[in-house]
Amino acid sequence: DVKVTQSSRYLVKRTGEKVFLECVQDMDHENMFWYRQDPGLGLRLIYFSYDVKMKEKGDIPEGYSVSREKKERFSLILESASTNQTSMYLCASSSSGGPEAFFGQGTRLTVV
């Protein structure tokens, strides 16, 4: 069974904290993505990566950075968390051979 695993289901952080969201996939996929999901807005792409140590900005990268040191792991970093970053964060991966993306179960982050 293919699997994308996000390290936390729920997180509560304080404003100004540095936050790390971790994602691991076991499918040897080249592509990995971070989305945030907000009611009425669907899923919006924050960052993505096509290879180790490569990263590209998505539609809403401000306030975020990413790290991909190993093929199976893609981390999302909130440099200084703010309340408007309270959201559901979804990690996904896909192969270069097709459009199907596999998603993790999501991390619901609350910044207080």
Add this chain to the structure above:
Amino acid sequence: GESVGLHLPTLSVQEGDNSIINCAYSNSASDYFIWYKQESGKGPQFIIDIRSNMDKRQGQRVTVLLNKTVKHLSLQIAATQPGDSAVYFCAETRLYDYKLSFGAGTTVTVRA
């Protein structure tokens, strides 16, 4: 970036009836259109995709129709079951890129 949107935010359907979920897209350069299902507390799950050179594709109890003339995509679910209650997203992507652009989603509720 260009966006993909759904016509209706909610849909209520009687168990056993057929469901039709609609989506309008704006990027005529997209190569794939994809439907995802997201159940409560889970990440989105791939249902079916269709290439831009196709008009129709069928899966198990689902059919996707693509009308490029009016930039419209639909998902038909036959004999809707309680397990079909979820949020449905349409998404579009391009070959060798595979960044997904999502619509806002339609919440389907199945009445017993």
